[in-house]
Amino acid sequence: MFVLSNAWRALMRSKGRTTLTAFITLAVTFGTVAGLAIVQENTTAHTTTYNSQKANMAIRPSAATWKKVSATDSATTKHYMTWSSYTDYASAIQTAGTTLDFTVTGTVPARVSGDLKALDGGSLGSASDDKTGGQLVWRAFWTKDAAKASDLGTFEIVDGKGLSYNNKSANPDTTGALVSEAFAKANNLKVGDTFKVATATSASDTAELKVRGIYKYTSESTVDNPVVAARNRENAIFTNYQTFSKAGLDPQYSNETASGWELPDLNVVFNVTDSATYDSLLKTLKKAKLPAKGYTISSPSLEAYTKSLEPLDTLAARAKTGVIVLLTVGGVLLLALVLLAAWTPKRNDEIGMALVSGVTRGRLGWQFMLEVFFATLPFYVIGLVGGAFAAKPIGAALISGHTTAVTSSLIWQMVWGGLGAILALAILAALRLAFFSAAKLFAADGDWGTVSEIETIEEADDEVAELGKAVTTTTTTSNDDAEAKA
Template identity: 70%
Template sequence: MFVLSNAWRALTRFKGRTALTAVITLAIAFGTVAGLSIVQEDNTAHGDTYESQQATMAIRPSAATWKKVSPTDSSTTKNYMTWATYTEYATVMQTAGISLDFMVTETVPARVSGDLKALEGGSLGSASDDETGGELLWRAFWTKDSAKTNDLGTYKIVDGKALNYDTSSDVDTTGALVSKAFADANGLKVGDKFKVATASDASKTVELEVRGIYEYTSEANALNPVAAARNRENTIYTNYPAFSNAGLDPQSSDTSAKAEGWDLPDLDVVFNLTSPSVYDQVVSTLKKSKLPAKGYTISSPSLDAYNESLEPLDTLASRAKTGVIVLLVAGGALLIALVMVGVWTSKRDDEIGMALACGVTRGRLGWQFMLETFFVVVPCYAIGVVGGAFAAKPLGQALSGGHATPVTSDLVWKMVWWGLGAIIVLAILAALRTIWFGVPKMFAADGDWGATSATTIDAAEHGSATITENTDDTNAEAKA
C-alpha cells in the first residue's frame, strides 16, 4: 500500500503533467488505431479484395481512333468495331481454352417521325438529319447485364416494365423504353405507340410501343462522339430482337462488309472473365497474337471502375500513413519527455533522498515510479484503442468515399502488444531514475530536505520510523 499510495499522491501533486500525459496517450492510441485501420483496408482493397473482383474485358477504339469519328460524318463509322473484328479475338481466346461469356450492346442514330419531336441539347448544332442520322439514338441490349454497363448512364424504371430479354419465338419485338423527359415532351404514356425513322432512310419507319419510362441515376461516360453529341434523354432502349427485327443489324445477315455509314452499328462487346488474374492471362494471350490491332485498346471497365473508386481511399491511406508516423514520433517523444521531467525534478530528488534515508530500497522507489506511469498511461491507452476501434469504420467511410475501414482483431492485438511494450519501456525509464541518484545528494547543503509534499513511510513496513513532512520546512515532526 505504501508504494501505491505514494504513486497516487505523486500524480495528484503534478496535475498538469498528469493531464497532459493522459491527453497525449489518448491521442496516440486513438489516432494510431484509426490510421492503421485505413492503411490496412487500402492494402486489402488492392490485394485480396481486388483479386475477388469479377473482371470484364472490352476491346474498343482508342482515344485517338475515337477522335476520327464525327457525329456529322457517316463515313467515319468505319472506325467502329465489327463482328468480324471481334471474331478474331474470340478465336484466339477459344484456342487458348478460355471460355467466352460476353455482353453486347449495339447503337445507331434514328430520326423523329410524324409529330414526334426530339429534346434539344447535345452538340449537333444546326447539322441536318442527313448529316447526323437524326437526333435520336436507338440502343439495343442483348441481356440485362448489358444494360447495367450502359455508358450513357444507369437508369431506373419509373413507370411501366423493364425490357424483356426472352429469346423465345414470342419475344417482344416492339417494346421500347423512353426517358421521362422525352415522354413528357411528346405526351407518351406506357402502352402508347410511336414511330421513328431509320438513320439512312427517312422514309423507312419502325413502330414501337412504350413498354417503360426511365430516369437516369448516374452520369454519362460515353466515348463514342456520335453518342456523346446527343442529348441522352433522346435515347430509345430496346432488346436485341426489336433491333434486329427492324433491320438495324446488317451484321446479323453476314453483310457487315457491305454495311457502311449510319447503317453500321456501334458494336460494343464486353467479355465476362472470372477474376483479374484471368483478365491478365487473356491480355497476355492476345498480345502474343499481336492483338489488339493498331488503333484499338484492351481494357477492363469493371476493374477500371473499381480502381477509380479506390482513389479517395488511396489518398486517405497515404495521409493516414504519414499521420501515424508523425503521431508516433512526436507523441512518443513528448511522453518520454514528460516521464523524464516527472522523475528528474528537484522535488523528486528530495523525495528519493528522504525515502532512502528512511530505509526504502531503490527497487521499491523504482516500482513506485513505474506505477506512476502505469496509472496514467495504461487506462488512457486502453480507452484510446477502444475509441479508435469504434470510430475507425464510420470515420473511414466518411473520408474515403464510402469504403468501410473496420478494425480487425489482428490489428487490435498488434495495438495491445505494441502498446504494452512501449508502456513498459516508459516505466523502466522512470524507474532508472533511482539508480542515478547519488548518495552525496542526500547531504546537499540545503539545510533540510526542501519543501516536499507529504510523504509517509509506514513504520510497520520499515521497522524504524514514521516521518510526516509538511509544506512548511520548519514543521517537520518525527515520532520514534
C-alpha cells in the same frame, strides 16, 4: 502497498500533468486505430478485394482512333468494331482453351418521326439528319449486365418496368423501349404509349415502339464515341437486342458490307471470372498479336472498381500522414511529460528521504514505473477499444462502399506496439533511480541546503572543535601554574 500508494500520491500532486498524459495517450491510441483501419482497408481493397472482383473484357477503338470518328461524317464509322473483328478475338481465346460468355451493346443514330421531337443539346447544332443520322440515339442491350455497363451512365426506372432480356424466348418482346424522363415529358409520353422513330439511313424507314418504362440517369456519362457524345443523352432510346435486330439495325450480323450510319457501334464485352483470368487472357491475346493497331483492350468493371477506390486512396493517404504526425507529436509529448515527472529536480527530496528511510532503489524504480502505467495504460485500453468500435462507422461516413472494420491482426499490432511504447516510457522513468547520486541525498531543494552549504557547516564545526581544544589547553596550563606558585 507502499509503492502503490506512493505512486498514486505522486500522480495526484501533479493532477494537470497526469490528466494531460492520460488525454494524449487516449487521443493517440484512438486516432491511430481509426487511421490504421482506413489504411488497412485501402491495402485490402487493392489486393485481396481487387483479385476477387468479377472482371470483364472489352475491345474498343483507342483514343487516337476515336478522334478519327465524326458525328457528321457517316464514312468514319468504318473505325467501329464489327462482328468479324470480335470473331478474331473469340477464336484466339478459344484456341487457348478458354470459353467465355459475352454480352453486346449496339448503338446507332436515329431520327424523330411524326410529331416526335428531340431535346435540344449536344454539339450537332442545326446539322441535317441526313448528315448526322438524326438527333436520337438508339441503343440495344443484349443482357441486363450490358445495360448496367452503359457508358451513357447508369440509370434507374422511375415509372413502368425494365426491358425483357429473355433471348431464348419463342416470343420475345420486340417493341418495348425505355425513354428518359425528360424525353417523355417533352413528348407527353406515358408508359404504354406508342411512338415511331425513323432509321438513320432513311426518314421513311420507321419502327414503332411502345414505352415499357421511363428512366433517369444516376451517374455521369463516360462516352468515347464522338457520334454518341455529340447528342443529348436524354434523347437515348433503350431496347433489347431483339427489337434492334427486328428493326433492321444490325445488318452486319448477316451482311458485312454494311457501312455509314447503318453500321452500329458494337460493344462486345466478354465476361471473365476474376482479375487473374483477365491478366492471363491479355497475355494470350498478345501472343496472337491482338489487339490490332488502333484498338485497346480494357476491363470496364475493373476500371470502375479502381475508380471507386479514388476517394479511399485519398483518405488513406491522409490517414497515413495523420497517423505518422499523431504518433510523432504524441510520442514526443508523452516522452517530455514522463521526463518532467520523473527527472525533475524537485523529486530529489522524495528520493533522498526514501533512500535514507531504507527504501531500496528497486522499489523506488518500480514506483516510478507504476506512475507511468497508472497515467497511460487504462487510457490506452479505452482508446484501443473505442477506436476499434468507432473505425467502422467513421469509415462508412467518409467512404461509402468500404468497410473499415478493425481486424484481429491490427488489434494485436496495436497491443504489442502500444504496450512496448508504454513499457519503454516506464523503464525510462525508472532509470531516474539508477542515475541518482548518493551525494545528492541532502542536496534537494528545500530546507536541507545544498552540497556547498553542508561542506561549509562541516568546516565551521571543525574550527569550533579546534577552538575548543585550544581553550581547554590554556585553562589546564593556567591551573598548573597557579598550583605551582601556591
